[in-house]
Structure formats: structure tokens, C-alpha cells
Amino acid sequence: KAFLDGINRVRYLGWVKDISDFYNNISIYVQPSTTEGFGIEIPEAMAYERPVIVTSTTGAADLVTDGVDGFVVPPKNPQAILDKINYFYSNPSEIMRMGKNAMEKAKKFTWDFVEKQYIKMFQEILDN
Secondary structure (H helix, E strand, O other): OOOHOHHHHHOOOOOOOOOOHHHHHHEEEOOOOOOOOOOHHHHHHHHOOOOOEEEEEEEEHOOOOOOOOEEEEOOOHHHHHHHHHHHHOOOOOOHHHHHHHHHHHHOOHHHHHHHHHHHHHHHHHHOO
């Protein structure tokens, strides 16, 4: 209910020309996708110190540590998403705490790290 009291602050943005303007003007990032493999938006939001809410059936769930840098919720469960949004609404200091944790995690995802992960994955395939 708390979030619904502030619903007038939710708006559809459409095309965003400068992504930094977008991330700098939000408090949390929610991606309720049930099929997204692993969108770049999650680590992007985390790099901007934004905690994230993602579903457990996407690749993003592997990036988020529940309760540390965001929340992982069950898929197709709007109530679970609303509960986490309300949590942030009722505990604004958690936005900052989790946001800082999110940024620290995002720092690890450099292109060098991604390259090493690909090499590791391909090596495992070749070894099997």
C-alpha cells in the first residue's frame, strides 16, 4: 500500500537518449522479465548504485545476491515485486546500502572478466 500512495511518481519514459540521465533519476531498477537471458541493464543499473529487483528465472538472478544488492523474486508474481518496492519505500536507507553493494559488484564485470569467463566456459566445453 505504501508504494501505491506514491504512484504518481511512476511514469513511462519511452525512448531515453542519455542512459545516465535515466539511471541518475531512479531509485531502484526493476526488471520483471521471465525470459531475458542476461540483459546488460542489470549491471548497468548496479554500476549507477541502484539496487535491482529481478526474477529468479532469468540470468540476472545469478548476478544479484538477494537482500545484499537487490532482490530476486519469483516469476509472474506482481505481489512479490510490490512487496520489495514497498520495502525500499519504507526503508530508504536500504536503497543506499544495497546500491553501494550493487556498484561494488558491478565493478567486477569488466571486459577482462567477461573474456576470462568465456574462455573458461569454452575450455569446459572442450574438456567434455
